[in-house]
Amino acid sequence: xxxxxxxxxxxxxxxxxxxxxxxxxxxxxxxxxxxxxxxxxxxxxxxxxxxxxxxxxxxxxxxxxxxxxxxxxxxxxxxxxxxxxxxxxxxxxxxxxxxxxxxxxxxxxxxxxxxxxxxxxxxxxxxxxxxxxxxxxxxxxxxxxxxxxxxxxxxxxxxxxxxxxxxxxxxxxxxxxxxxxxxxxxxxxxxxxxxxxxxxxxxxxxxxxxxxxxxxxxxxxxxxxxxxxxxxxxxxxxxxxxxxxxxxxxxxxxxxxxxxxxxxxxxxxxxxxxxxxxxxxxxxxxxxxxxxxxxxxxxxxxxxxxxxxxxxxxxxxxxxxxxxxxxxxxxxxxxxxxxxxxxxxxxxxxxxxxxxxx
Amino acid sequence: xxxxxxxxxxxxxxxxxxxxxxxxxxxxxxxxxxxxxxxxxxxxxxxxxxxxxxxxxxxxxxxxxxxxxxxxxxxxxxxxxxxxxxxxxxxxxxxxxxxxxxxxxxxxxxxxxxxxxxxxxxxxxxxxxxxxxxxxxxxxxxxxxxxxxxxxxxxxxxxxxxxxxxxxxxxxxxxxxxxxxxxxxxxxxxxxxxxxxxxxxxxxxxxxxxxxxxxxxxxxxxxxxxxxxxxxxxxxxxxxxxxxxxxxxxxxxxxxxxxxxxxxxxxxxxxx
Ligand SMILES: Nc1ncnc2c1ncn2[C@@H]1O[C@H](COP(=O)(O)OP(=O)(O)OP(=O)(O)O)[C@@H](O)[C@H]1O
Ligand SMILES: [Mg+2]
Numbered sequence: 209x210x211x212x213x214x215x216x217x218x219x220x221x222x223x224x225x226x227x228x229x230x231x232x233x234x235x236x237x238x239x240x241x242x243x244x245x246x247x248x249x250x251x252x253x254x255x256x257x258x259x260x261x262x263x264x265x266x267x268x269x270x271x272x273x274x275x276x277x278x279x280x281x282x283x284x285x286x287x288x289x290x291x292x293x294x295x296x297x298x299x300x301x302x303x304x305x306x307x308x309x310x311x312x313x314x315x316x317x318x319x320x321x322x323x324x325x326x327x328x329x330x331x332x333x334x335x336x337x338x339x340x341x342x343x344x345x346x347x348x349x350x351x352x353x354x355x356x357x358x359x360x361x362x363x364x365x366x367x368x369x370x371x372x373x374x375x376x377x378x379x380x381x382x383x384x385x386x387x388x389x390x391x392x393x394x395x396x397x398x399x400x401x402x403x404x405x406x407x408x409x410x411x412x413x414x415x416x417x418x419x420x421x422x423x424x425x426x427x428x429x430x431x432x433x434x435x436x437x438x439x440x441x442x443x444x445x446x447x448x449x450x451x452x453x454x455x456x457x458x459x460x461x462x463x464x465x466x467x468x469x470x471x472x473x474x475x476x477x478x479x480x481x482x483x484x485x486x487x488x489x490x491x492x493x494x495x496x497x498x499x500x501x502x503x504x505x506x507x508x509x510x511x512x513x514x515x516x517x518x519x520x521x522x523x524x525x526x527x528x529x530x531x532x533x534x535x536x537x538x539x540x541x542x543x544x545x546x547x548x549x550x551x552x553x554x555x556x557x558x559x560x561x562x563x564x565x566x
Numbered sequence: 567x568x569x570x571x572x573x574x575x576x577x578x579x580x581x582x583x584x585x586x587x588x589x590x591x592x593x594x595x596x597x598x599x600x601x602x603x604x605x606x607x608x609x610x611x612x613x614x615x616x617x618x619x620x621x622x623x624x625x626x627x628x629x630x631x632x633x634x635x636x637x638x639x640x641x642x643x644x645x646x647x648x649x650x651x652x653x654x655x656x657x658x659x660x661x662x663x664x665x666x667x668x669x670x671x672x673x674x675x676x677x678x679x680x681x682x683x684x685x686x687x688x689x690x691x692x693x694x695x696x697x698x699x700x701x702x703x704x705x706x707x708x709x710x711x712x713x714x715x716x717x718x719x720x721x722x723x724x725x726x727x728x729x730x731x732x733x734x735x736x737x738x739x740x741x742x743x744x745x746x747x748x749x750x751x752x753x754x755x756x757x758x759x760x761x762x763x764x765x766x767x768x769x770x771x772x773x774x775x776x777x778x779x780x781x782x783x784x785x786x787x788x789x790x791x792x793x794x795x796x797x798x799x800x801x802x803x804x805x806x807x808x809x810x811x812x813x814x815x816x817x818x819x820x821x822x823x824x825x826x827x828x829x830x831x832x833x834x835x836x837x838x
Contacts, residue, residue, distance in 0.1 A: 410700035429671035434659030
């Protein structure tokens with residue numbers, strides 16, 4: 209079958225602004241959702257969920273959040289780890305403080321709280337740009353980690369300074385705590401990932417997204433044609449913080465279950481998510497997924513092939529991973545700032561013309 | 567004085583109304599440089615008002631004052647019969663003043679359609695929450711505004727590049743897209759800073775036609791900066807002439823053309 213929009217003419221502006229304008233894409237997307245919700249939960253085991261699916265789903269949310277800020281609105285942030293920590297600690301305080309409320313709402317509220325914190329740390333963006341803004345968000349990163357380490361109230365004065373997620377259920381099935389079945393944890397995260405992606409897509413295809421991109425491309429012109437820069441930037445920080453906070457909450461409560469803030473949400477995390485966005489593609493929701501998948505799968509792949517298959521020592525494989533990621537970042541930054549998403553688009557363009565390239 | 571009631575019909579049948587904007591004794595300084603010196607003029611509804619003058623005369627600065635990008639040290643801007651308080655540029659835009667730039671200022675990372683749709687900010691007011699849900703209010707608003715934008719796209723004959731990223735367009739088309747973005751706002755006053763600069767003869771003719779047609783069709787009040795005297799004489803109803811920040815002439819093209827100070831400025835007669 210040919211991949212093209214032939215015979216698929218748009219007869220209305222509603223059709224034209226669809227998420228997947230080409231029919232084959234659309235069916236592929238529905239099929240993917242059906243498999244993700246209807247088939248995978250029956251197949252997955254503990255290894256797949258914990259090594260691949262949960263980190264992929266959660267990092268995808270974080271990458272979408274950061275992409276809104278960096279890729280769509282052009283505001284650099286190195287504070288993603290710190291903001292994820294805000295989501296995690298908000299979730300912990302809510303879970304332990306209001307055990308009668310469903311964890312689902314705790315996660316959403318954690319996103320809301322992180323959004324507020326993110327706006328606060330986004331205020332400098334009204335005055336400073338680029339490198340200086342990056343440094344300001346870096347300060348936020350270190351401050352937040354320090355805060356959660358130091359102030360006992362955040363970790364309920366536990367002796368270890370760690371926080372542990374108590375068991376919480378949805379429809380009577382545990383999604384957090386030591387006893388949660390892998391498929392339940394997976395489905396719980398999947399719901400959030402799909403929800404966040406839809407919201408992000410809706411915002412970016414409408415006026416909110418256009419305002420962000422206008423600020424990104426030329427802030428002075430944007431203001432002169434009517435974009436309120438203060439509102440546009442702060443909504444980007446808020447929406448970004450909302451997603452990153454949800455990712456942090458899920459990372460702590462569903463994925464790890466117990467964390468020490470410096471380890472789980474250190475500066476490394478900020479860079480990891482930033483790399484996902486760069487490799488996946490700045491300014492693309494699909495790219496956020498691609499980048500998250502790539503950086504989650506790469507170490508798994510290297511470990512299985514090099515260590516498991518060829519018998520390399522683990523640390524050598526880990527070093528190779530650093531080198532690959534480093535090289536890819538350079539390649540993408542220089543040659544293809546729109547990342548994997550753009551490579552995918554180009555492939556599709558070619559496919560659309562195939563087999564008659566002229 | 568504002569005389570909002572007065573109006574007349576031009577020889578070619580267009581209706582010129584009362585004064586919609588009045589600049590009163592505007593002075594704008596950058597440190598020691600006086601870019602605009604005590605200039606007053608008015609803009610009437612429906613007219614094409616040209617601002618001409620040699621390089622560095624202060625024409626762009628004047629547009630920047632109108633669009634709120636610069637706040638003049640002295641003088642007042644009167645808009646629709648009211649004195650305008652100091653405003654941010656985006657607030658001025660929300661009041662219905664749209665513009666293009668001398669050096670094209672499109673959003674290079676966006677498609678032509680998205681660029682033009684961004685011009686609809688004034689008309690699109692749905693909140694963030696409704697946009698997040700999309701179905702319902704946000705979608706309805708998007709579709710209604712898309713229809714309006716498509717009319718402008720048709721009008722300026724840029725249908726074929728609708729989905730093209732702006733960064734891939736040649737210079738002349740970019741200028742046209744920028745005009746489309748400004749028109750999308752359905753402005754009360756349209757400010758054009760050298761819309762034909764750097765164009766070849768054919769492109770200039772196209773652009774002149776678009777400016778005239780827009781004025782004709784929608785009655786858009788237009789303020790036009792242009793160096794090409796032929797174009798100015800053809801298009802404009804009235805002309806302000808600036809030189810070294812001062813106003814040296816104001817009137818119909820014929821009046822201005824026979825003004826001695828204007829002739830001197832353009833022939834480069836030494837200033838004493
Ligand atoms: N932001 C600024 N800072 C300092 N000086 C400025 C600034 N903008 C303009 N000027 C000065 O003000 C004067 C008028 O500049 P302006 O750009 O308004 O001229 P113009 O009539 O548009 O010229 P051109 O035909 O070359 O576009 C010039 O002397 C210019 O150097
Ligand atoms: Mg100029």
